[in-house]
Ligand SMILES: Cc1ncc(COP(=O)(O)O)c(C=O)c1O
């Protein structure tokens with residue numbers, strides 16, 4: 245006799261439930277019908293078959309390979325190639341991703357163009373289900389937030405060539421107290437891209453670039469090592485991913501302009517580290533010259549491969565809101581690849597029917613390194629690189645951003661805005677965020693300071709759903725926090741400083757202090773110190 249549960253399920257209109265399995269049936273990427281429950285999670289039946297644990301002698305890469313072999317190989321029905329950035333429909337220039345090319349014939353930027361017609365053979369609901377089905381698994385390579393979107397990233401790479409730390413899937417933090425206390429907002433979110441393998445969003449792009457390098461080396465292309473110029477985070481990601489794949493890495497750092505934590509990352513990961521007596525823009529110029537002479541592959545975001553990984557953070561945000569589109573996304577900008585990556589991720593989701601619009605983008609710059617802001621203020625009339633001044637947001641101390649055209653394109657096509665923040669504004673915003681339980685980097689402080697201004701001017705409304713992209717981990721920037729909280733910054737009030745109180749090793753003295761603190765109330769006590 246049928247059980248009560250079976251009768252209950254049989255009374256529901258059966259709709260195929262799509263569940264991811266790591267085998268990839270040809271012409272139907274990575275989806276398998278395993279039960280006939282409805283898609284409504286309240287009504288869904290438990291899966292009918294339990295998966296067997298893989299044999300002890302097999303690792304997750306082997307397991308994925310075995311499944312591909314059973315399913316008849318891993319040939320992809322999707323593809324991508326390099327084209328000149330924003331070339332227009334009549335351009336025929338294109339390059340295979342297996343070529344080593346960073347610039348178009350005319351010297352312009354490149355973009356990775358996907359075969360959208362092939363992707364459009366599946367509807368938005370299909371892609372949403374596919375991506376959702378891969379979250380939270382350890383299946384190679386889909387346990388990564390980047391590679392869980394493989395068909396939209398590098399569709400043709402063999403999973404065996406992928407170098408991944410299961411990056412991505414970062415926390416989308418509801419900034420409840422910060423929103424309520426400082427901005428009268430209740431739908432404010434911080435996408436913590438810096439809570440990641442090497443502590444910044446660069447991991448998202450670097451897994452893609454280093455995986456492609458791994459493939460190029462297996463194809464015997466002339467790539468002896470990989471190199472970048474860096475303000476600290478790109479070099480950390482590059483050296484870690486290269487070390488994990490056994491590929492040599494070379495990093496050019498502006499001497500004395502990056503944090504100690506960032507400097508030690510490539511050193512520890514065994515990179516060849518050159519500390520050069522110039523700024524980031526000087527290092528960038530040098531690495532471009534060097535990589536055009538030597539078989540060292542360029543890993544900066546001038547290389548459009550990086551942006552394919554970085555764009556998955558945008559897809560993830562939509563996914564985390566159950567495919568509802570936020571009103572605003574605020575991104576700190578330096579070399580300006582990331583703002584375009586976000587635009588591209590959102591735009592692909594719109595074009596492929598996962599969502600019906602894209603959010604408005606805000607790019608936030610430090611006032612000490614603000615070439616995009618100045619360009620925006622000129623009505624996009626007059627772009628001039630600047631010499632970037634020193635800023636606590638040291639990773640965006642960039643005066644001649646390589647992706648300027650990409651950023652302008654992203655902002656114009658998303659009804660976007662550019663904002664800037666002074667040193668005091670960005671450090672205050674950082675301290676305010678930290679006082680509500682975050683521990684953010686100064687670049688995220690730039691983005692929050694921009695948000696504070698846009699809220700005050702009424703551009704962003706109290707109930708607008710807003711996402712601030714946090715780009716690095718605060719632990720990389722502890723010196724700036726120490727300077728702020730010890731009020732050791734010339735000309736800065738440090739209004740939100742929380743000074744430690746020195747007290748002798750004496751019970752009475754400690755009790756006196758605590759009683760004062762409790763009597764006055766923590767808030768009053770803090771503002772007096
Ligand atoms: C922590 C951090 N935030 C923001 C940025 C800016 O990103 P992009 O250069 O893509 O504009 C960078 C690097 O430039 C960074 O390292």
Ligand SMILES: N[C@@H](CCOP(=O)(O)O)C(=O)O
Pocket residue numbers: 472473474475476477478479543544545546578579581639640
């Ligand atoms: N902040 C970056 C600067 C270089 O940016 P990239 O995205 O072009 O590599 C860094 O951390 O080096």
